[in-house]
Amino acid sequence: MKRTLYELTGKDDRRFSPYCWRTRMALAHKGISVDYEACCFTEKDKIAFSGSEKYPVLVEGDEIVADSWKIACYLEDTYPDKPSLFGGDGGRHMAYFLNTWTDTQLHPAILRTIIWDVFQHINDADIEYFRADREARFKQTLEALRDEQESRAEELEKTLLPLRLVLKKQAWFGGNAPSYDDYIVFGALQWPRSVSPFPVVKPDDSVYEWRSRMIGLFDNLADSTTHYDY
Amino acid sequence: MKRTLYELTGKDDRRFSPYCWRTRMALAHKGISVDYEACCFTEKDKIAFSGSEKYPVLVEGDEIVADSWKIACYLEDTYPDKPSLFGGDGGRHMAYFLNTWTDTQLHPAILRTIIWDVFQHINDADIEYFRADREARFKQTLEALRDEQESRAEELEKTLLPLRLVLKKQAWFGGNAPSYDDYIVFGALQWPRSVSPFPVVKPDDSVYEWRSRMIGLFDNLADSTTHYDY
Known part of the structure; x- marks a missing residue:
């Protein structure tokens, strides 16, 4: 099919x-x-x-x-007979909280930190749209957001804290094996990795180590498109 | 036993x-x-x-x-034969994220909003300990925190957003029935309800409506101790 x-x-x-x-x-x-x-x-x-x-x-x-x-x-x-994404109905409903938290808290914290880098890597056809849409959303110019990168990165650290603590205790958000929960959070980190040299996570961090395991999944699927190595 | x-x-x-x-x-x-x-x-x-x-x-x-x-x-x-708190291993691991997020993000946002009210309702024996411990933690006097209640409440609104969005889509955090996920978040809201007249949630809000359902559980267990009615 x-x-x-x-x-x-x-x-x-x-x-x-x-x-x-x-x-x-x-x-x-x-x-x-x-x-x-x-x-x-x-x-x-x-x-x-x-x-x-x-x-x-x-x-x-x-x-x-x-x-x-x-x-x-x-x-x-x-595809109920293929490996489960949620590990049951309880897992699916809980994943929806992580999904919503990531959309409304983690993504904005990341975007504020790397928005200038996103802007540098979009196609020429998108430049006008992107500037107008994002400047309206953040009520700031892209240049002003760029100049705030350091303080935005500090705020991002706070947002990452619960992820960091969970990954000190368990290898994957899904528990003993990756689940859709892991893919939700991984998407948030593969986004800066695709367009920004700014290291939103650094070695000696449980989130960084987990991200390395995620990159290795499915024959290094996350390395199959252009990205920054860090 | x-x-x-x-x-x-x-x-x-x-x-x-x-x-x-x-x-x-x-x-x-x-x-x-x-x-x-x-x-x-x-x-x-x-x-x-x-x-x-x-x-x-x-x-x-x-x-x-x-x-x-x-x-x-x-x-x-x-007690594996009694009603499950987590709905399986996937649910347990995901609940740990909600647990950690609540401890590190939701609780501080609530405490900053109602700390003066907590202070008014602790036992006399705890007054000295509470002031010293919390003022050191927040690096502010309790009176200064009290005077910021309105702006703190606005920040709390942002923290509540993912909860609000999830509850627009599903009746309980656990899905079709309450689970430990629900008790984690409920604890956070029963805390201000026990000591503060300040309405951290208000009618016409999915979180408020869910909280009413939570209060009704187990023969109104949440009404069995002294609290503010709102």
């Missing part, structure tokens, strides 16, 4: 969307192969058929599923 | 510890009865036998378990 994942790309094959990485990893976890269709922010006509304006969009035969959370639930329900 | 929960109390039977409420609710979820032994902050000699300086401590026959997370795991492992 033909299966396509429409995902966001920047310059030089930088696939930086944290949401698309959640889905990439979830598909690999289920052992399901997929073709990637790379799109810019401003190529939304490519996914207009889905009714969504956001990436990722998964097309599988006649099925069209937009939104990374819905895709994860779709994969779990459609 | 004799079973005793050593828990923190303030004036007038105000059982305000969020950690003790996690355990109270977990015991009720398992259908396990317990005697409560109320202690002040400065009565730690009462729990010296446990090797812990913090409440709650559960004593069950010869077993002594300190720390609300360890107690939850102990109850789940000791």
Whole structure:
């Protein structure tokens, strides 16, 4: 069956969307192969058929599923005999809290820290859109945000604290093996890794060590697109 | 078998510890009865036998378990045939993230908002200890924190956002029924409810509505100690 994942790309094959990485990893976890269709922010006509304006969009035969959370639930329900993403219903409902916390707390803290670097790596066609949209969202210019990187990085440290403490106690967010929880958080860190030389995590940190294990999964899937090495 | 929960109390039977409420609710979820032994902050000699300086401590026959997370795991492992707190291993590992996030992000945001009210409701014997310990922790006087209540409440709103969004989509953090995840977050809200007239949650909010359902659990267990009605 033909299966396509429409995902966001920047310059030089930088696939930086944290949401698309959640889905990439979830598909690999289920052992399901997929073709990637790379799109810019401003190529939304490519996914207009889905009714969504956001990436990722998964097309599988006649099925069209937009939104990374819905895709994860779709994969779990459609392929119950393949390795579970959630480890049961309790796990699925709890993963939704992590999903929501990551969207509303972790992602903004990361974006504030690396937004200038994202801006440097998007396609030329997206430059105008990105500046207008993000400056309106943050009520600051991109240059002002760039100049605040150091203090923003300090705030990000606070946001990372609960992740750090959990990973001191268990190897994966899912417990003894990676689960969709791990892919949610990994997407957030693969995003800066794709576009920014700024080390949002550093060695001698439980989050950094866990990220190294994540990069090694599925034949180093996370190394298969352009990224910074740190 | 004799079973005793050593828990923190303030004036007038105000059982305000969020950690003790996690355990109270977990015991009720398992259908396990317990005697409560109320202690002040400065009565730690009462729990010296446990090797812990913090409440709650559960004593069950010869077993002594300190720390609300360890107690939850102990109850789940000791009573596997009673209703599950975690809904499986995946759920347990994910609950640990919520536990850690609540300890490190939600609790400080709540405490900064209501610390003066906590101070008004602790036992006289604890006043000196509480002021010295909390002022050192926050590097501010209690009076200065009191005067910032409004701006602190605004920051708390941001911290509550992921909880609010999850509860717009599902009735309980555990999914279709309450689980330990619900007790973790409920403890955080029963704490201000026990000592503060300041409404940290208000009607027409998914968190408020969920809290009302939580208060109704186990024959209104959360109404069995002195509290503010809002």
